[in-house]
Amino acid sequence: MAARLLVCAPLGLEARALRAALGHNSVRRTGFGPRRSARSATTVAAADFDLLVVAGLGGGVGEDVRSGDVVVADEIRGAGSTVRCPAAPTLAAELRRAGFPVHLGPVLTTRHVVRGAQRAELAATGALAVDMESAVLARAAGSRGFAVVRVVLDTAEHPLLRPGTPRQALTALARLHAVGSCLSRWSRAAPPQNRHAPEEVS
Numbered sequence: 001m002a003a004r005l006l007v008c009a010p011l012g013l014e015a016r017a018l019r020a021a022l023g024h025n026s027v028r029r030t031g032f033g034p035r036r037s038a039r040s041a042t043t044v045a046a047a048d049f050d051l052l053v054v055a056g057l058g059g060g061v062g063e064d065v066r067s068g069d070v071v072v073a074d075e076i077r078g079a080g081s082t083v084r085c086p087a088a089p090t091l092a093a094e095l096r097r098a099g100f101p102v103h104l105g106p107v108l109t110t111r112h113v114v115r116g117a118q119r120a121e122l123a124a125t126g127a128l129a130v131d132m133e134s135a136v137l138a139r140a141a142g143s144r145g146f147a148v149v150r151v152v153l154d155t156a157e158h159p160l161l162r163p164g165t166p167r168q169a170l171t172a173l174a175r176l177h178a179v180g181s182c183l184s185r186w187s188r189a190a191p192p193q194n195r196h197a198p199e200e201v202s
Helices: 012-022 034-047 088-097 118-123 134-141 165-190
Strands: 005-009 027-029 051-060 069-077 081-084 102-109 129-131 145-154
Touching: 005 012, 005 034, 005 165, 012 027, 012 051, 012 165, 034 134, 051 134, 051 165, 069 088, 069 118, 081 134, 088 102, 088 145, 088 165, 102 134, 129 145, 134 145, 145 165
Parallel strands: 005 027, 005 051, 051 145, 069 102, 102 129
Antiparallel strands: 051 129, 069 081, 069 145
């Protein structure tokens, strides 16, 4: 039997892009930032699913990460803890088969938008991308499968609040929609291998 998939999308625009691919009931808007994510995690934890995926846009910090690239987290680093995502390699492989530029590595959850020199500081830790929600929402998975996928919106070379940002955002949202179709295939293809719970390592 296929895994019951639930996708958490922090922003309304992200949720709409994913619902167009996955249907309304498979996607839950959880809110921007750690505070709203913490409130949503309680209700998400009570939902009926086998596999939880946090999906949306993110900031790129890795040296080779470009706007429009897809980052799949093999671990989520939050405040004082790191959570490994055992299902990440199979998700990354599915996205690569679909032709996306995919990076597999750490995603860091911060309490604020990362700008300027801080990108290089975080890149030095091995992080590929940053967001403000994934580490908080990870707790909602409990003993069920968990994964994180972020489409990179901004990088050091293409920061937010510049003339090209609206076009960049539309391109990233279109890619997120396409990623949604892959999530559906991935959850159906190998359910037993996908249903690995996140593992807290520190």
